[in-house]
Amino acid sequence: MAIALSPPGFLVKKRQRQLGTDRALQVLGLLIGIAFLVVTTVLPLYAILSKSVENKAGDFVGLTNYLEYIDNPSLINSITNSLTIAALTTVVVISLALLTAYALSRTCMPFKNVIRVLMMGPIFAPSLLPAISLVYLFGNQGVLKSWMFGESVYGPIGIVISLSFWCFPHAVMIIMTALSNTDARLYESARAMRTSPIRTFFTVTLPSIKYGLISAGFVVFTLTITDFGAPKVIGGQYNVLATDIYKQVIGQQNFQMGAVVSVILLFPAILAFAVDRWVQRKQVSLLTARAEPLQPKPNKTKDWTMFVLCLPVVATIIGVLGMAVYASLVTFWPYNLELSFNNYQFDLMDGGGWEAYYNSLYMAGYTALFGTAIIFTNAYLVEKVKGMEVLRTMLHLGAMIPLAVPGLVLGLAYIFFFNDPNNPLNNLYGTLAILVICTIAHYYTVCHLTAVTALKQIDPEFEAVSASLKVPFYVTFWRVTLPVCMPALLDIAIYLFVNALNTVSAVVFLYSSNTMLASVAVLNMDDAGDIAPAAAMGVLLMLTCIGVRVLHWGLSHLLLNRTQRWRNTRA
Amino acid sequence: MNHAYLSIRQLYKNFGDFVALKDISLDIQEGEFVCFLGPSGCGKTTLLRAIAGLDLQSEGEIFQGGKNISWLPPEKRDFGIVFQSYALFPNLTVAENIAYGLRNQRTRRADIKNRVDELLNVIGLPDSGRKFPTQLSGGQQQRVALARAIATKPGLLLLDEPLSALDARVRLHLRQEIKELQRKLGVTTIMVTHDQEEALSMADKIVVMNHGVIEQIGTPEEIYAKPATEFVASFVGTMNFLPAARLDDDQVQLGKRTLSCCPPLHDEAAETTAANPSTVIKVAIRPEDIRVRYNGDATNVIPADVQQIEFLGSFVRTELLLDGVNEPVVADFSMNDVRDLDIRVGAQLKLDLPENRLHLFEH
Numbered sequence: 041m042a043i044a045l046s047p048p049g050f051l052v053k054k055r056q057r058q059l060g061t062d063r064a065l066q067v068l069g070l071l072i073g074i075a076f077l078v079v080t081t082v083l084p085l086y087a088i089l090s091k092s093v094e095n096k097a098g099d100f101v102g103l104t105n106y107l108e109y110i111d112n113p114s115l116i117n118s119i120t121n122s123l124t125i126a127a128l129t130t131v132v133v134i135s136l137a138l139l140t141a142y143a144l145s146r147t148c149m150p151f152k153n154v155i156r157v158l159m160m161g162p163i164f165a166p167s168l169l170p171a172i173s174l175v176y177l178f179g180n181q182g183v184l185k186s187w188m189f190g191e192s193v194y195g196p197i198g199i200v201i202s203l204s205f206w207c208f209p210h211a212v213m214i215i216m217t218a219l220s221n222t223d224a225r226l227y228e229s230a231r232a233m234r235t236s237p238i239r240t241f242f243t244v245t246l247p248s249i250k251y252g253l254i255s256a257g258f259v260v261f262t263l264t265i266t267d268f269g270a271p272k273v274i275g276g277q278y279n280v281l282a283t284d285i286y287k288q289v290i291g292q293q294n295f296q297m298g299a300v301v302s303v304i305l306l307f308p309a310i311l312a313f314a315v316d317r318w319v320q321r322k323q324v325s326l327l328t329a330r331a332e333p334l335q336p337k338p339n340k341t342k343d344w345t346m347f348v349l350c351l352p353v354v355a356t357i358i359g360v361l362g363m364a365v366y367a368s369l370v371t372f373w374p375y376n377l378e379l380s381f382n383n384y385q386f387d388l389m390d391g392g393g394w395e396a397y398y399n400s401l402y403m404a405g406y407t408a409l410f411g412t413a414i415i416f417t418n419a420y421l422v423e424k425v426k427g428m429e430v431l432r433t434m435l436h437l438g439a440m441i442p443l444a445v446p447g448l449v450l451g452l453a454y455i456f457f458f459n460d461p462n463n464p465l466n467n468l469y470g471t472l473a474i475l476v477i478c479t480i481a482h483y484y485t486v487c488h489l490t491a492v493t494a495l496k497q498i499d500p501e502f503e504a505v506s507a508s509l510k511v512p513f514y515v516t517f518w519r520v521t522l523p524v525c526m527p528a529l530l531d532i533a534i535y536l537f538v539n540a541l542n543t544v545s546a547v548v549f550l551y552s553s554n555t556m557l558a559s560v561a562v563l564n565m566d567d568a569g570d571i572a573p574a575a576a577m578g579v580l581l582m583l584t585c586i587g588v589r590v591l592h593w594g595l596s597h598l599l600l601n602r603t604q605r606w607r608n609t610r611a
Numbered sequence: 612m613n614h615a616y617l618s619i620r621q622l623y624k625n626f627g628d629f630v631a632l633k634d635i636s637l638d639i640q641e642g643e644f645v646c647f648l649g650p651s652g653c654g655k656t657t658l659l660r661a662i663a664g665l666d667l668q669s670e671g672e673i674f675q676g677g678k679n680i681s682w683l684p685p686e687k688r689d690f691g692i693v694f695q696s697y698a699l700f701p702n703l704t705v706a707e708n709i710a711y712g713l714r715n716q717r718t719r720r721a722d723i724k725n726r727v728d729e730l731l732n733v734i735g736l737p738d739s740g741r742k743f744p745t746q747l748s749g750g751q752q753q754r755v756a757l758a759r760a761i762a763t764k765p766g767l768l769l770l771d772e773p774l775s776a777l778d779a780r781v782r783l784h785l786r787q788e789i790k791e792l793q794r795k796l797g798v799t800t801i802m803v804t805h806d807q808e809e810a811l812s813m814a815d816k817i818v819v820m821n822h823g824v825i826e827q828i829g830t831p832e833e834i835y836a837k838p839a840t841e842f843v844a845s846f847v848g849t850m851n852f853l854p855a856a857r858l859d860d861d862q863v864q865l866g867k868r869t870l871s872c873c874p875p876l877h878d879e880a881a882e883t884t885a886a887n888p889s890t891v892i893k894v895a896i897r898p899e900d901i902r903v904r905y906n907g908d909a910t911n912v913i914p915a916d917v918q919q920i921e922f923l924g925s926f927v928r929t930e931l932l933l934d935g936v937n938e939p940v941v942a943d944f945s946m947n948d949v950r951d952l953d954i955r956v957g958a959q960l961k962l963d964l965p966e967n968r969l970h971l972f973e974h
Contacts, residue, residue: 060684426665501698504665507685508692509712509763520700 062513066421070431073418077438079465080481084453085445091456092299105300115284115297119304122280125199126265126308132204133260134253137211140353143346144212145219146245148338150347161357163209164585165364166542166559169578171202171273172571173364181374183363194276202270205360207263208353211256218252219245224334251319258312258319265308266446268545273566281305282545285448289455289549299456302449313444361582368576383576391565391573392556397580400558403475404540408533411480411487415439416529419491420517424503443485447545454478455549470552482546483539487532494528495521526599534592538585615674616641616799617662617767622671624657624823631657632668633823639816642797644790646810649820650846655803658820659769662801664688676766691760695772697752699744705755706731706740712763730758733792750781757789761796768793770802774809786813807847811835819843841972844895851940854974855894863894863971866935870894870911872969893972898928900968901942903952903960910966915940917958929954931962 095101109115143149144156162170177184178193191197226248230240268282275283281301289298369379387393422436442450458469468474498521506516522529544559551560558577565574615638624632632654639645647655660666662673664685672681680688699708706727713723731737734754736747744752753773760768773789774782790813793800804810810817811831819826819834819842827839838844841852856864863870872894902909918939919930927949931940942962944954954960 060686062686063684427667499694499696499698501694501696502700504663504685505692505694505698505759506711507665508663508688508690508760508765508769509715510686511712511715512686515715516700520702523702524700 062507065512065514066425067428067431069417069421070425070428070435073414073421073435074431074438076414076418077435077441077481077484080477081438081441081445081450081484084450084457085441087456087460088299088302088449088453091296092303094296096296105296109297109300109304114279115301118279118281118284118301121196121278122265122282123308125196125203125271125280126261128196128200129203129207129264130257130260132200133207133211134215134257136204136353137208137215137256138253139346140350141212141215141219143350145216146334146336147343147346148336149343149350155350155354158354158357159212160209161361162206164538164542164589165206165361165578165582166544166562167202167206167267167269168273168544168559168562168566169364169575169582170205170360171198171270172562172566172575172578173360173367174198174202174274175571176363176367176373176575177360192276194274195278198274198276199271199278199280202274203264203267205356206267206270207260208357210263211260214256214259215249215252218249218255220333221252222248222334224332227334251322255316255319258315262309262312262446266305266448266545268448268548269563272563282446282448285452286548289452295452295456298452302446302452305446305449306444309446309449310444313440316443317440364575364582365579367572368579370572373572383572384580386561386573386577389565389570389573390568391561391570391577392558393561396556396561397558397577399472399555400541400581401584403472403479403555403557404537406472406476407479407540408537410476411483411536412529412533414480415484415487415532416491416522416525419488419495420521423492423495424500424513424521426503439488440485442481442483445482447482447543448548450478450482451546451549470555472555474550475547475555475557476540478546478550479540479543480536482543483536487535490528490532490535491525494525498524527596530592530596530599534589537588541581541585615639616643616676617801618674619658619662620672620674622658622661622673623669624654624661624666625669631823632661635671635823635825637818637825637828639799639801641799644793644800644802644813644815646814646817647801647803647820648807648810648817648847649805649826651805653820654823655805655820656771657823659771659801659803662767663690663692663769689765690767690769691763691765692769693753693756693760693771693773695775697744697749697756697776699752699756699759701744703743704740705736705742705744705747708744708755709740709758709762711759716763726762730762734758735788748781749777750785753777753785754788757792761792761798766799768798768800770800772803772805775804775806782809789813811847819846821846838970841893841895844970844972849898849941850895850970851898852893852895852972853936853938853940855892855971857890857892857971861966863892863969865894866933866937868911868913868935870964870969871966872971873967891974893974895970895972896940896964896968898941898943900965901940902963902965903942903944903948903954905963908965909963911964911969912961913964915960915962917954917956917960920954920956927954931960933962 092105093100093102095104140155140159144152144159149155174182174193175198176182178188178198179185182193188197193201222245226244227240230244235243265280266282268286271278271280271283272286279287281304285298285301285305288294288301367373368383369381370376371378371380371382386397387395392399418435418439422432422439425432445453454474457463458465458474460466468477502516502520503513506513506520542559544563547557548560548563551557558581562574562577562581565571565577617637617639619635619637622632622635623630635654635658647658649655657666661668664680664683664687667682672679674680675689700711703711709727709730710723713726718726727740728737731740734757736751736754739747739751739755744755747755753776757773770789774785777785786809802809802813811834814831816828817831817834818828821842827834827843829837829839834843834847838847838850844850845852853865855870858864858869861871861873863872913936914934915931917929918932921928921930926943926945929942929944931942933940948954952958952960
């Protein structure tokens, strides 16, 4: 069944290439994938850029808004503040993460597995939670207020501590990956040449994880400079770029100025994005296929030293998360320390109640489901379709854009784009659907890269074989590619779910009274002074994420046993 | 139109400025086993993939069974394919892999099962249907890939370096099996390989390629005994090349000696040299064609010194200096020759370079 389809000019080879059904479907898939990214990322970004050069009436005014911004000392001040916070946090996190990652992957320190699990704790909570916990620990009525030596936790100190806490697991994971990509024989050679451990560290270890460190540094820098939750809760009068956007838009309804700050916030993110791409390209050839994995050997002095060095980090994680849980259970801080579930009666407070929690679950569920399906299908088309370079490159580049767009900017861009009465998609505004779409777009890139990596590991000739057997490519996709990639699919789904549940920045502009979300409820309750219920909701989100993670772990095992039986059966 | 089953006409393939295939024309008869032989990057795999429709040519046409398939997508062509990497679906059992193409043809369940069982017997793995590919050895996996490719009874079987990933011993064994299976089924087969031994032992016809062009098409015997170009002579088997000068139709000057050779010469060399006597050329001879024992039929006898000896099991490879020739020459002698004539380093031999074994190439 030959399909009469006249493809666009650049698709036609010198002669009339006959488009089969397979080919036509692939072209269609690629076009849909590109259209999805254009509508969910490119056009909203264009909307925010054009908004930043318009006045309130919508006329083009050139750079007037930017000049106005530069003239405003309090706004300009935020740039310095944001950079200071980001730089400080990056230094703190990278040094601690290097220490921890090294201890976890290169020593046999006691309780290694327990510590490894604990380190991941902060990733399961919204960035608001550590900030709230710090208020209880070091705030005006904090239990450890004396530790601050008279300094106030509301301000840069609080922001740096909460963000360091929150970014820590990301950095540890990246550095641990870098540390595991090493060749044991390099260390054996160093020892054979009687190199001292210190010199080995500087000549072998450090060079091999150099790119991992740079990469981790930029990830932390971007996360910090674009985060909005922590500075909102604990920043006090200390303004940063992210809170400025929020204040301009929500506080003063000055959308143009919000757009200007957003465009400014794009710069560090784009820089980080560019550096990350550069690092990824450099990274490739470091490890040969024949490298031997390094197995750490027990060494009492080294192991116990590292353990002792890791203790403060462990204590901080337990302390901060524990405090949040404790605070959520205390009846009335600090006057009635009896434990109760009073703070969990969300329906009695402003902020959306339990409804918000259920909305969040739905939103995260849909995001995981549809996000995984869309992202994986697009990654498949990018990676496995033959020819059609132009379309595939467009789709791949499109998938990279979201990494450079901070959530707050994306959320604001969605207002401008989808709330435009001339937009046919206008009726999405205020629905759960737009929250799902925005969250998928927000976290698109990391998932895309995970999917591409998984697909690259599959034999490139599967499609050729199935074509020769006259089996349509979509049958092979369903019967072979999907089952083989199941672990990666589960990883993507859980990543989307956890992030969708905890995100504040992208959705804070987009929720409506019917689609209140739990993470936003944490923010609003904290804003209204209901700080204990805010902590309670934050803890609930964290426990949900941990629960889902455990479920995911169990499910993976079950699935692996059933559908991945072939993996473990080596001859 | 001629009666060839597969006919390739003036095929070109460019990757940007790089010409991967240049003016390829080729006919393959029904039931023939053809090998594309050449070093890596010579365009042999590109040509195979063009025939399969996996990577389309830039220009030129391909006919299969009289039908123009030049621009058809792979799923509309009639072929089965086996790759070096096996490309077996890892999550499906061996039986499911073999049945993969059958299921799609709306074949009845029972028929599929019969066909799969039959094929499992053919490849000698009757009890492995329920295993997963990773539970099999490399050679067994490649057999399964072969069974999967022929399950739908395609008119053309394409083998892309099917044996290159296997151990030497397994490779030897599977070589015979594939050849035997092909003969039994009578399916027209094209195999891409860089291994000359494989090509010589399996093919009915060899297509030697280099730098995107066909250097020579011929039977294994023709390719080996009458290489058309210097490239073919050096790529297939071992060959000594010695600079020489052309004197007339049946004589060449090698060092201080005059050798007789057999006219007619290779066309290529003959045309230029006939018009221009005493042109610099290369005279070539295979190590095993140099004789150390001969009766009265010797044609070009030259004294030689043995410089080095390398023991290779059933024979000995020697490096010699021919009298009056600067370049060393390699010659193979049987163990009998070595024992009977006491061939060792420093020995003096009188060798015959038979005139009908000399090849002449343009310099």
